[in-house]
Amino acid sequence: MTNQPFRFRSALACAALVLLSSTAYGPFAQASSFSVAGVEVQGPEAMATSAGQPNGAIFIQAISNKAGQPDKLVAARSPVSASMELHNMTMDGGVMRMREIAGIDLPAGGKVLMHRGSKEGYHLMLMGLKKPLEAGQVIPVTLVFERAGELEVKASVVDMRAKSHGGHHGGSGGMHHKH
Numbered sequence: 001m002t003n004q005p006f007r008f009r010s011a012l013a014c015a016a017l018v019l020l021s022s023t024a025y026g027p028f029a030q031a032s033s034f035s036v037a038g039v040e041v042q043g044p045e046a047m048a049t050s051a052g053q054p055n056g057a058i059f060i061q062a063i064s065n066k067a068g069q070p071d072k073l074v075a076a077r078s079p080v081s082a083s084m085e086l087h088n089m090t091m092d093g094g095v096m097r098m099r100e101i102a103g104i105d106l107p108a109g110g111k112v113l114m115h116r117g118s119k120e121g122y123h124l125m126l127m128g129l130k131k132p133l134e135a136g137q138v139i140p141v142t143l144v145f146e147r148a149g150e151l152e153v154k155a156s157v158v159d160m161r162a163k164s165h166g167g168h169h170g171g172s173g174g175m176h177h178k179h
């Protein structure tokens, strides 16, 4: 991993953050749940960050669509960051690929897993944190669904960093050192 082309650095930093957190996957402390118009969001969690880390990641245990029609998570926002993005990270022939996505489909009657280490690698990014996220905090996040509308959930901040201080998406304190 010492010769990564520069253009992959930010994607890898994100993927590394996601993978590292999956190794520390544990039981959810009291999976809180929130719902609106048949869409139920269970166990949203934000990862603690270090000072200077520009962005943070949020995982969700599951989003269930109990309505009779398909829906889609199309956006998110939180007062703790300048903006938010929906991301996924996949392994493609042993290569980590990470991208911003426009939405996450929620089939009618279906359930989408967005926990740490989930197959699709779905997560939400807090872009431009105003201050570091500390374990024990609870932050409000508004999820925007195409059909069900807006839902404010409370994400608990958990510390899963192990030895990572991952500078996500081109941050200065990155996982990858300059050579």
Ligand SMILES: [Cu+2]
Pocket: 014, 057, 087, 123, 124, 125
């Ligand atoms: Cu990301």
